[in-house]
Amino acid sequence: MRRGVLYAVIAYLAWGLLPLYWNVFASMGSLEILAHRIVWSFVFVGLLLVVTRRWRQMRGAMAGTKGKIAMILCSLFICANWLIYIWAVNHGKVMETSLGYYMNPLLSVLFGVVFLKERLKLGQWVALGLAAAGVLYITFQYGEFPWVAISLALSFALYGLTKKQLQADALSGVAWETLLVVPISILYLGILQGSHTATAWAMEGWQIALLMLAGVVTALPLLWFAEATKYLPLSTIGFIQYLSPTISLLSAVFLFGEDFTTSHLISFSLIWAALVxxxxxxLRKKPQSAPLRTNPS
Incomplete structure (x- = not known):
C-alpha cells in the first residue's frame, strides 16, 4: 500500500509541476516543442523497450484492424492534448489547464454513460450537474468560453475512451503513440531547420539538455502511475489524482502571477464540490462507472 501511494504521489507531483518545465521553453513555438517532445519520447521509450526486451509486447498492441484504428486515434488525441497544454502554459493560461484536469474525471464518467452505456447513481448525476454549472458560470461571467479547459478535458477523455479498446501496457502505448507521429515531427523540425526558423538550438545549453529530456519527463510519470495501479484501489488513486491540478493551480497563482478572482473561486468551488x-x-456503490483518468500532459 505504501509503495503504491509513493508511486502515485510522485507521478501526480511530476504532472503537477509540468507547467514549470514547459515554461523553460517559452521562447519556442508550441508546435516545435511538441515535435521535440514526440521525437525524444520515442527515443527514450525505444531505449527502454530494447533494454527490457519488450518489443514483442509492443507489436501485439496493434493487432487487428480495430487495434490499429484505436492506436491511431489514441496518438491523435494525446498529441492534441499535449499541444493544447504546452500552448496554454506558455500563453499564461496555467489556471485554465488546472480547471481542465479537475473536469477530466467527470467528463470521462459522462463518456462512460453515453458511449459505454454505464449507469450512474443520483449523486453522480448531481456531480455532473455541478461541474456543468461551474463551466457555465465562468463562461457567462467572462463572456469567453474556457476552450483550453474544455479542450484538455475533452481530448483526454476521448483518449481514455479509445484506450479502453486496446490491451497495451503504458510503455508499449507511448511507444506506438509517438512512433505514429515521429515521421511528421522529424519532417516539421527539418523544415524549420532548413528555413532557419528553428529556435531550439539557439537556446542556452542547459535548456537544450532539458528539452532532450522531454522523453523522460513524458514516460516516467506514466510508468510510475502504472506501478501505482498494481498496488492501490481505484478510489485511492482517484483521491491522489487531484494533487496534480491543485499544484498547477497554486503555480498559476503564486509562480506565474495569474489572477484568481471571485469568479474563479465560484467556478472552481462548483467543480470541487462536484468531485467530492x-x-x-x-465509494458507496459497486464500480460501474467510468474510471478516473490520469493526467497525460
Whole structure:
C-alpha cells in the first residue's frame, strides 16, 4: 500500500509541476516543442523497450484492424492534448489547464454513460450537474468560453475512451503513440531547420539538455502511475489524482502571477464540490462507472 501511494504521489507531483518545465521553453513555438517532445519520447521509450526486451509486447498492441484504428486515434488525441497544454502554459493560461484536469474525471464518467452505456447513481448525476454549472458560470461571467479547459478535458477523455479498446501496457502505448507521429515531427523540425526558423538550438545549453529530456519527463510519470495501479484501489488513486491540478493551480497563482478572482473561486468551488459528491457517491456503490483518468500532459 505504501509503495503504491509513493508511486502515485510522485507521478501526480511530476504532472503537477509540468507547467514549470514547459515554461523553460517559452521562447519556442508550441508546435516545435511538441515535435521535440514526440521525437525524444520515442527515443527514450525505444531505449527502454530494447533494454527490457519488450518489443514483442509492443507489436501485439496493434493487432487487428480495430487495434490499429484505436492506436491511431489514441496518438491523435494525446498529441492534441499535449499541444493544447504546452500552448496554454506558455500563453499564461496555467489556471485554465488546472480547471481542465479537475473536469477530466467527470467528463470521462459522462463518456462512460453515453458511449459505454454505464449507469450512474443520483449523486453522480448531481456531480455532473455541478461541474456543468461551474463551466457555465465562468463562461457567462467572462463572456469567453474556457476552450483550453474544455479542450484538455475533452481530448483526454476521448483518449481514455479509445484506450479502453486496446490491451497495451503504458510503455508499449507511448511507444506506438509517438512512433505514429515521429515521421511528421522529424519532417516539421527539418523544415524549420532548413528555413532557419528553428529556435531550439539557439537556446542556452542547459535548456537544450532539458528539452532532450522531454522523453523522460513524458514516460516516467506514466510508468510510475502504472506501478501505482498494481498496488492501490481505484478510489485511492482517484483521491491522489487531484494533487496534480491543485499544484498547477497554486503555480498559476503564486509562480506565474495569474489572477484568481471571485469568479474563479465560484467556478472552481462548483467543480470541487462536484468531485467530492462524485467521489463519495462512487465509494458507496459497486464500480460501474467510468474510471478516473490520469493526467497525460
Amino acid at each position: 459528491v462524485y467521489t463519495v457517491s462512487s
